Every structure is written in C-alpha cells, then in structure tokens.
Amino acid sequence: MKFYSVALSALAVASVALADLNPIVVKGNAFFDSVTGDRFYIKGVDYQPPDANGETTDPLMDYDVCSRDVPYIKALGMNTIRVYHVDNAADHSACMQLLQDNGLYVLLDVATADVAISRDYPMYSYNYVLLQHNFATIDAFSNYSNVLGFVAANEVVNAVNTTDTATVLKAVIRDMKKYIAMQSPRTIPVGYCAADVAENRYQLAHYLDCGDASERAEFFGLNDYSWCGASSYTVSGYNQKVANFNNYSIPLFFSEYGCNIVEPREFTEVQAIYSSQMIPVFSGGLVYEYIQEANNYGLVQVSSDLKNVTPLVDYYNLQYQFNHTQIPSGDGGYHANNNASDCPAYVQGLWEANNTLPPMPSQASQYLTAGAGTPLGTDGPSNQWVPSSVLSSVGVTATGSPSSSATSTASFTNSTSSGSASSTASAAASRSAAVANVLRYGSGLNSFVVPAVVVSVSFALGLVAF
Ligand SMILES: *[C@@H]1O[C@H](CO)[C@@H](O)[C@H](O)[C@H]1NC(C)=O
Ligand SMILES: *[C@@H]1O[C@H](CO)[C@@H](O)[C@H](O)[C@H]1NC(C)=O
Ligand SMILES: *[C@@H]1O[C@H](CO)[C@@H](O)[C@H](O)[C@H]1NC(C)=O
Ligand SMILES: *[C@@H]1O[C@H](CO)[C@@H](O)[C@H](O)[C@H]1NC(C)=O
Ligand SMILES: *[C@@H]1O[C@H](CO)[C@@H](O)[C@H](O)[C@H]1NC(C)=O
Ligand SMILES: *[C@@H]1O[C@H](CO)[C@@H](O)[C@H](O)[C@H]1NC(C)=O
Ligand SMILES: *[C@@H]1O[C@H](CO)[C@@H](O)[C@H](O)[C@H]1NC(C)=O
Numbered sequence: 333m334k335f336y337s338v339a340l341s342a343l344a345v346a347s348v349a350l351a352d353l354n355p356i357v358v359k360g361n362a363f364f365d366s367v368t369g370d371r372f373y374i375k376g377v378d379y380q381p382p383d384a385n386g387e388t389t390d391p392l393m394d395y396d397v398c399s400r401d402v403p404y405i406k407a408l409g410m411n412t413i414r415v416y417h418v419d420n421a422a423d424h425s426a427c428m429q430l431l432q433d434n435g436l437y438v439l440l441d442v443a444t445a446d447v448a449i450s451r452d453y454p455m456y457s458y459n460y461v462l463l464q465h466n467f468a469t470i471d472a473f474s475n476y477s478n479v480l481g482f483v484a485a486n487e488v489v490n491a492v493n494t495t496d497t498a499t500v501l502k503a504v505i506r507d508m509k510k511y512i513a514m515q516s517p518r519t520i521p522v523g524y525c526a527a528d529v530a531e532n533r534y535q536l537a538h539y540l541d542c543g544d545a546s547e548r549a550e551f552f553g554l555n556d557y558s559w560c561g562a563s564s565y566t567v568s569g570y571n572q573k574v575a576n577f578n579n580y581s582i583p584l585f586f587s588e589y590g591c592n593i594v595e596p597r598e599f600t601e602v603q604a605i606y607s608s609q610m611i612p613v614f615s616g617g618l619v620y621e622y623i624q625e626a627n628n629y630g631l632v633q634v635s636s637d638l639k640n641v642t643p644l645v646d647y648y649n650l651q652y653q654f655n656h657t658q659i660p661s662g663d664g665g666y667h668a669n670n671n672a673s674d675c676p677a678y679v680q681g682l683w684e685a686n687n688t689l690p691p692m693p694s695q696a697s698q699y700l701t702a703g704a705g706t707p708l709g710t711d712g713p714s715n716q717w718v719p720s721s722v723l724s725s726v727g728v729t730a731t732g733s734p735s736s737s738a739t740s741t742a743s744f745t746n747s748t749s750s751g752s753a754s755s756t757a758s759a760a761a762s763r764s765a766a767v768a769n770v771l772r773y774g775s776g777l778n779s780f781v782v783p784a785v786v787v788s789v790s791f792a793l794g795l796v797a798f
Pocket of ligand 4: 576577579
C-alpha cells in the first residue's frame, strides 16, 4: 500500500501510513477481527456526499472529498462508512489508504444508477452486463483489507409486490460469492440492505439465510427508522426484532438508522444498539447519513464550494452518545451455531420469491475463471434491458437498434409465467430500453444519452463479452 501525506485539517488525522486494518470475518451471527479475534461491531455512518450539482458521485475517487470528511467521521468515534455508489473504473487508492490510516472500514454497495436489479423486470436485468459490473467492482476493491463487505443491492424488495426481485437478488449474491471464491485474494462477505417492509420483513431475511450454503447471504442489513425521538427499547420495537432474529444464523445490523421525525436527533438508540440486550443478535449499525441533503438527515453541512464541512447539532448529539456508550467486552454472547433458516413459504401477493434460483447467465460464467476484465465505470452499458416485444406489450416503444452482436440469454420466471428468452443486447438497445423504462415507470434511473458514448461503450462491451 502507498504512503500519502494527509492535508492538515481542523481535526487531527493520521499523517503517516499506518498498518492496514485487519480483515473482518464472519463467524456465526457476528463479525470478528481476523487477527485479534475480537468481536467487531459496526459503528458507522452512511456516506454519500453529492457532487456540486447535487448528483450521486463516487466519493472514494476524490481525495479532496474524502480527506475533507474522514477527520470528522473519525472524531465521531466511527469505524465504518457505507458507500452507496462507486465508479469501478476509478482509482480509489488514495481514499482507501486514508480510511485505512484512520481505522475506517468500508461497506460497499455495488449497484449504480445504470446497473442494478430492476424492480419492474428483475429477470431481464439479471444478465451478463450486471454481473460483469458487480464482479469488476469486486476486483477494484478486493485488494483493500478494510473492505468489510459488498452489498449486492439496497431495498430492491420495497413492498409486497416486488418480492420476485428477491429471487434475482439471491442469485446475484450466489454469483458474487462464487466470483470472490475464485478471484479475490480473500473472502469478503456479500449481503443485502433491506427496506423495513413490515409485511414480509422476516420472509425476506429468512429467504436470504435459507437453502444451500452457496446461495445464502453472509450478512443482513436492516434500514430501520423505528426509534424516533426519546423512544425506548420496547416502544421502538427493537425488542421484537431481537426476539424474532434470535435464531438468525448470519450477522445482522442496522444498515441505516436515525429517524428524523423528532429534531434535533438525540440518538438515544445508540445506547440500546450496543447494549448487552442487543449485541447477541445485532452487530451495530450505520447512521443515515453523514452529509446534509434535502431530506434533512445530515450530520454536517457542506459549503457551496464543497471545500469545508460544518458539524450540525445532530453531529454533536451523536458524538455525545458514542462518547457515553461502552460496548460490553468479550464476544457479546453472539450465536456461533445457529442453523440456517427454513425457506419461507410462497404466499401470493406477499411472498413470491422462488426457492429454486435461476442459473448464472451463461455468458457470465467465463468471468469466474477469466476474471471480469476491464471495469466499465459509470459510462458502461446499463443492464436494464427488456425485449421490445415485452415493452410493447405494456405500451412502450423501444427506440434505437442493437449496434453490437453481444447476445444476452436470460431465463425468466415470475408468478404469471416462466420461460427463457434469448435476445440481442447492446449498449444502445439496453439504454433505449432503460430510457423507455424511465418514461414508463419514472423509476429514478439517471438520464442516459449521447450516441457517441453509446458507440464506444458497445465496443468496450464487445471486449469484455468475448
Ligand atoms: C407495486 O405497487 C405500487 C403501488 O401500487 C406501484 O406503484 C408499483 O408500480 C408496483 N410495482 C410493481 C413492480 O408492480
Ligand atoms: C411476467 O412475465 C411476462 C412475460 O411472460 C411479462 O409480460 C410480465 O411483465 C412479467 N411480470 C413481471 C412483474 O415481471
Ligand atoms: C490487486 O492486486 C493484484 C495482485 O497484486 C494486482 O494484479 C491488481 O492489479 C490489484 N488490483 C487493483 C485494483 O489494484
Ligand atoms: C428458535 O429456534 C428454536 C429451536 O429450534 C425454536 O423453538 C424457536 O421457536 C425459534 N424461535 C424463533 C423466533 O424462530
Ligand atoms: C467526545 O469526546 C471527545 C474526546 O474526548 C471530545 O473531544 C468531544 O468534545 C466529545 N463530544 C461530546 C459531544 O461530548
Ligand atoms: C440445528 O439443527 C440440528 C439438526 O437439525 C439440531 O440438532 C440443532 O439443535 C439445531 N441447532 C440449533 C441452535 O437450533
Ligand atoms: C421457480 O424456478 C424454477 C426454475 O427456474 C421454475 O421451474 C419454477 O417454475 C419456478 N417457480 C415459480 C413459482 O415461479
């Protein structure tokens, strides 16, 4: 690992390279330091600072951004950040080293605005473009010892009518685990961060923890906003979650917490999360979120030139709680030998995931042995491809025509039908389909454009696909 001299800042930050952090491993339902053997509790913040235009960006490729923020995150008493979006073609070495030097692990989401599991057409989105992207992101980060885990998706199951996405989610987790086993220098856990959907919260959790070991998730994050204001262990319902997850076999934590219905936030839940009541079942959590945005969950305000941050009252309140929270020593009473869950039963309209996963798309299998190849970054093709016949059946006309002969074979299954489709995919086709999806569903995907980029992207796609 390289040495970096760190810009001096208002707060002290390590200015020489220290030893890299020890990798964290999963044992039973908990995380452990692989060298010291100590239990590892996530003390984290969710970190997604937008760029100057308010757009999603990769904060780990910009040293000005991460070096601005790391001292403040460290001073909170944190040991982990969660990053929702990275450009897998960028150089992250400077920021990753700064995080190493300041004791910070990274929980990394692999989805981007263009490449993610689709809620509308989950099976069509399960294609080699998606897997090449996810695998190349693993390649870009697996050398860093402070990568805590990869998040295969965030909140794709967000209601009772999107549970079929869980089938694809679990297939993607399986594929990422397989890729890591074959291509990564060390085992890095792969898991999911869930929306707190009351109707099927436990079905989803059990589904990701059931079946063959090769298919099971290695951690489960819950985005949970149930503790609001001066709540309590019982009023928040934390006690119910501890009871209901008592048998869960993999690490569980809050991947987002920090309800802001009552402001300023006092963060009294910190005392509960790291208490002897919860740590046998939960392994800490991450506060949503570091930077103040329009949704008003921020801990710090960033200046308009993006050069400085100013802590808000919530920042000091959170710091106060961590200053006054002593995590019990020892292993916290973790459960070393809980059995995997039973797979939840199919219930129409409530839980429709399939316990038999689709096979990996045949074109993606080669990545397992040959590697994912060139990372395509955020200019690569979108995986949000749907055959035009399917789009036209819902009244959408896909424009643009395939400009490369890359072929994608996707088998699909849903509650109404199953079968398989083999079609010609290309960057142009997938982008026009994605545009059509945006038109049809307003699904919040970023805008896609410029034909010139599409042409070069098709070429790059050809390189990795064959
Ligand atoms: C699920 O239901 C919501 C609310 O009725 C709707 O807006 C959404 O489009 C549905 N999603 C799918 C994938 O059917
Ligand atoms: C289910 O599959 C059919 C194609 O057989 C498709 O028309 C329909 O949109 C699919 N439904 C979902 C929710 O993916
Ligand atoms: C990771 O390490 C391997 C072996 O040293 C090297 O070939 C590869 O380029 C490194 N990857 C990155 C993204 O630095
Ligand atoms: C946990 O497992 C035990 C033993 O198998 C069982 O009796 C109990 O009902 C389970 N609890 C939950 C909440 O699933
Ligand atoms: C937390 O502790 C640090 C280190 O002792 C101190 O600098 C900081 O002011 C404390 N914060 C609060 C809000 O008490
Ligand atoms: C796990 O399953 C085995 C075999 O069914 C059973 O003997 C054991 O008691 C279970 N362990 C727990 C902790 O429930
Ligand atoms: C589950 O997937 C299998 C294999 O892909 C398929 O044969 C089966 O029909 C699917 N079941 C449901 C309920 O969709």
